[in-house]
Amino acid sequence: MSALPSTLHAVHAHFEPMSDARLDAVLAIEQSAYSHPWSRRNFSDSIAAGYQLQCLVAGAELLGYFVAMAGYREVHLLNITVAPAHQRQGWARVMLDALALWSRGQQAEWLWLEVRAGNTRARQIYEHCGFVRVGLRKGYYPAAHGQREDAVVMNLRLEAA
Numbered sequence: 775m776s777a778l779p780s781t782l783h784a785v786h787a788h789f790e791p792m793s794d795a796r797l798d799a800v801l802a803i804e805q806s807a808y809s810h811p812w813s814r815r816n817f818s819d820s821i822a823a824g825y826q827l828q829c830l831v832a833g834a835e836l837l838g839y840f841v842a843m844a845g846y847r848e849v850h851l852l853n854i855t856v857a858p859a860h861q862r863q864g865w866a867r868v869m870l871d872a873l874a875l876w877s878r879g880q881q882a883e884w885l886w887l888e889v890r891a892g893n894t895r896a897r898q899i900y901e902h903c904g905f906v907r908v909g910l911r912k913g914y915y916p917a918a919h920g921q922r923e924d925a926v927v928m929n930l931r932l933e934a935a
Contacts, residue, residue: 785832792827799836803857810916830869840869849877851887870903878932888925890915905930
């Protein structure tokens with residue numbers, strides 16, 4: 775049995791519920807990842823509302839997080855973010871898989887999301903995970919210079935648990 779190359783390091787990551795204590799780290803990632811980031815209030819209101827907020831953590835480092843809202847037989851993904859330093863390493867897929875598993879446990883049949891029309895990379899990740907485009911929301915997102923950007927509406931049919 776040969777040793778792993780020194781360039782490969784096993785990362786042991788786990789999920790933990792987002793708490794007020796993590797909000798500074800979450801906001802730092804949010805602000806570095808987006809031109810129009812969520813505010814502290816968006817996150818604290820989501821926590822207070824009892825939404826599903828999970829942080830993906832490796833050691834003391836926050837790799838990413840997601841926020842989802844359960845409805846009747848569906849879950850709506852409101853925010854999913856991988857820290858810029860950890861993008862393109864498969865963490866978005868890990869979080870989406872965890873969200874789908876949790877959603878099935880909530881008896882959800884569908885997982886819904888909106889994504890900026892111009893965010894090609896995110897749309898490709900969602901499509902790779904089985905999401906399909908089902909609509910368009912015109913002018914949904916704020917954009918630069920007071921403009922608005924369309925949102926692509928996507929969903930994923932969840933298989934029975």
